[in-house]
Amino acid sequence: METINIIDTPKHVNELVKIGVWLTDKRSSGKIAFLQLRDGTAFFQGVVLKNKVSEAIFETAKKLRQETSFWVTGEIHEDARSKFGYEIQVEDLEVIGESEDYPITPKDHGVDFLMDHRHLWLRSSRPHAILTIRNEVIRATYQFFNQEGFIKIDAPILTGSAPEGTSDLFHTEYFDRDAYLSQSGQLYEEAGAMAFGKVFSFGPTFRAEKSKTRRHLIEFWMIEPEMAFMHQEQSLELQEKYVAFLVRNVIDHCKDSLETIGRDISVLERYTKTPYPRISYDQAIEMLTKSGMDISWGTDFGSPEETYLADQFDQPVFVLNYPKAIKPFYMKPHPTREDVVICADLLAPEGYGEIIGGSERAVDYDYLLDQIKKAGLDPDEYSWYLDLRKYGSVPHSGFGLGLERALTWITGEDHVREAIPFPRLLNRIYP
Ligand code: 4AD
Ligand code: MG
Secondary structure, three states, rough: EEEOHHHEEEEEEHOEEEEEEEEEEEEEOEEEEEEEEEEEOOOOEEEEEHOOOHHHHHHHHHHOOHHHHHHHEEEEEEOOOOOOOOEEEEEEEEEOOOOOOOOOOOOOHHHHHHOHHHHHHHHHHHHHHHHHHHHHHHHHHHHHHHHHHOOOOOOOOEEEEOOOOOOOOOEEEEHHHHEEOOOOOHHHHHHHHHHHOEEEEEEEOOOOOOOOOOOOOOOOEEEEEEEEEOOHHHHHHHHHHHHHHHHHHHHHHHHHHHHHHHOOHHHHHHHHOOOOOOEEEEHHHHHHHHHHOOOOOOOOOOOOHHHHHHHOOOOEEEEOOOHHOOOOEEEEEEOOOOOEEEEEEEOOOOOOOEEEEEEEEEEHHHHHHHHHHHOOOOOOHHHHHHHHHOOOOOOOOEEEHHHHHHHHHHHHHOOHHHOOOOOEEOOOOOO
């Protein structure tokens, strides 16, 4: 007899199989017990008929407590009434680990309670579905960039640089000197692009932002591609192709998970069509002021502004060329305007805000050195980065997609904390 996973049961109809499972819920009467089972790969039902098993097994089945682990042996049958479509007709049960009173019951719990029990909550169907989709986004990311001829260059986590500004750095000690946790791998990816052409990184990044919003994590994962010999317009084409590819793959490979969380696939379909609309920062300001919002040129957008702008389109929208004063030092200056840089943020529909930040990079040594000084950074810390402009500097562009922001949008969740297994938030580093 084969030991299999629930996900593979459709290939074993009418066969006797053995599966290691946990109990999520149960219901029983005098003659029949319905066991809700999970094994990590999927959720399905076990049926125990009193007249088909020994008295002892039926009694064991009736007494099983939530989250008890056990081996279940039985025949796989089709079950058109259930969502999964198959069930197991139980013949034998062998308890592996008893369970104490499980804190997460099928009733409603508050968010703090669930987050305090995140290590257990991961077992429930909703987080399970969201994190399954996260895995698909990661898988599709590697597929996409491999297909496009990129190679993965890993950026360090411990660094001496602050590409995204010094206000939200996580400080740490590095033996007898200071170091910071990475805010972005970008500067290292730029070095990688000069060595390999097209590169990307995927790793954790850290921002000590005192923001308690639905969009901010303290630790989040970013995908950062960087392309040599590429101007901003080609980078935007790559970005929309990538995002559409992610959504396409989630629709095609995560139907069950999307159904579990109640995400409307017809809405997601809209995001698989490219090109995405593009507006300039100037146009965005005009749209916002016309709508009666109190914002002037030169100000960065907050959540209400991003939501309003995104609501004017039914696809993600690129906002191009923000004021130089509110963007990092490394962005390419506009060829004819002093006040803006060649960059774009991609705003997700449905109020999810910025999911990508990217730009063409400044290539001129003197300009960049000047910008580094103006940003209050120590040029010595960046001399390696400046070297990239000394030895065959070329036009290049790149961007960063926040995995959890993108996943929150794709899954339609309310809060970015749902999109990562163990969120680090302003007030949470447990569990
Ligand atoms: O716009 P950001 O700060 O851009 C960079 O870090 C660039 N160096 C990227 C690059 O060009 N290689 O961050 C990029 C993305 C944002 O668009 C957002 O999706 C996500 O990272 N992000 C966050 N996600 C969750 N919590 C936070 N606190 C985030 N801050 C940024
Ligand atoms: Mg940004």
